[in-house]
Amino acid sequence: MKALIKDKPVRGATLTDRPIPKIGDNDLLVKVRAAAVCGTDIHIYQWNEYASSRIKLPLLFGHEYAADVVEVGKNAGHFKKGDRVAAETHIPCGHCFQCTTGLQHICRDMQIIGVHTDGAFAEYSVLPAVCAWKLDPGISYEIGSTMEPFGIGVHAVSKTKPAGKKVVVYGCGPIGIYAQMVAKFSGAECVIGVDVAKERLSLAKQMGTDVVFNPKEVSVADEVNKITKGFGADIVIELTGNKNVVNDASKCLRRGGDMVLVGLYSGSVEWDLVNNVIYKEANVFGVTGRIMWDSWWTAQGILLSGKVDVTPVITHTFKLDDYDQAIQTAESASGGKVVFKL
Ligand SMILES: [Zn+2]
Numbered sequence: 001m002k003a004l005i006k007d008k009p010v011r012g013a014t015l016t017d018r019p020i021p022k023i024g025d026n027d028l029l030v031k032v033r034a035a036a037v038c039g040t041d042i043h044i045y046q047w048n049e050y051a052s053s054r055i056k057l058p059l060l061f062g063h064e065y066a067a068d069v070v071e072v073g074k075n076a077g078h079f080k081k082g083d084r085v086a087a088e089t090h091i092p093c094g095h096c097f098q099c100t101t102g103l104q105h106i107c108r109d110m111q112i113i114g115v116h117t118d119g120a121f122a123e124y125s126v127l128p129a130v131c132a133w134k135l136d137p138g139i140s141y142e143i144g145s146t147m148e149p150f151g152i153g154v155h156a157v158s159k160t161k162p163a164g165k166k167v168v169v170y171g172c173g174p175i176g177i178y179a180q181m182v183a184k185f186s187g188a189e190c191v192i193g194v195d196v197a198k199e200r201l202s203l204a205k206q207m208g209t210d211v212v213f214n215p216k217e218v219s220v221a222d223e224v225n226k227i228t229k230g231f232g233a234d235i236v237i238e239l240t241g242n243k244n245v246v247n248d249a250s251k252c253l254r255r256g257g258d259m260v261l262v263g264l265y266s267g268s269v270e271w272d273l274v275n276n277v278i279y280k281e282a283n284v285f286g287v288t289g290r291i292m293w294d295s296w297w298t299a300q301g302i303l304l305s306g307k308v309d310v311t312p313v314i315t316h317t318f319k320l321d322d323y324d325q326a327i328q329t330a331e332s333a334s335g336g337k338v339v340f341k342l
């Protein structure tokens with residue numbers, strides 16, 4: 001099978017021919033139909049500090065995908081050949097405190113598909129049955145491949161009660177736009193998107209975000225203050241992972257508001273806790289991944305409601321052969337989600 005492998009500790013990747021993998025008793029062998037490029041894949045491709053500190057070579061990467069089941073392991077009989085599935089990226093151990101108390105997504109011994117195990121930029125992939133989500137017939141493979149990042153948007157918004165509220169989302173990459181759409185879907189009065197990339201801001205607008213701001217052009221906190229008559233936003237969701245942004249984002253939050261942190265910072269962050277959290281009595285939430293399977297059920301419900309169409313967020317599709325172009329497109333931040341169609 002064709003497989004995109006990270007095999008050298010330098011920028012790039014190699015498309016190779018590999019045998020179709022063998023599955024274990026708890027796995028499914030799936031034929032990949034669509035696989036989306038995630039920020040993590042870009043890190044792996046670039047071979048930056050994030051990648052080199054956690055990845056063992058060679059690695060078949062890619063983890064956001066939708067596929068057809070072609071073979072079922074002995075202990076995975078609740079799936080059958082021909083089932084359409086999407087992949088939950090986090091492989092929970094099933095036994096630790098978190099796994100036994102409904103918190104599998106923050107399992108102590110969690111592994112990540114396409115980071116710790118071989119992933120999905122290939123014609124076939126081994127999907128642990130515990131990570132397989134049966135795709136509703138009303139959801140395409142391409143959209144199915146983006147349910148994983150969409151689910152992060154769902155999870156982030158689910159920490160808050162956005163109905164009738166003003167919500168600021170820092171970051172208008174795919175997850176940011178998904179979070180904005182979910183906030184709007186959930187009844188937010190006004191959703192404000194913030195990003196430095198023009199294309200992303202216009203995509204956010206196109207997808208229904210009420211107002212967008214570019215911090216290179218305006219003071220976002222001042223603008224949010226105007227919109228909120230000096231009170232500040234009820235909810236701020238921070239997705240950029242940019243260390244310099246967290247204090248600015250905090251300035252947009254009203255006293256007693258909800259601050260949801262999702263973006264991953266490299267290293268520790270200087271955050272004025274006294275003014276941004278303590279005096280404000282801000283509620284601060286960390287969010288990682290998706291709640292299994294609550295975020296998925298909600299994501300599916302939103303996608304099937306007919307009230308949101310996430311299709312335009314996928315701005316580019318590629319064949320696996322054009323992987324360089326695909327990953328460089330995702331890297332350029334000039335658009336939304338990049339998806340391989342297989
Ligand atoms: Zn991802």
Ligand SMILES: [Zn+2]
Pocket residue numbers: 092093094095096097098099104107108109110
């Ligand atoms: Zn566990």
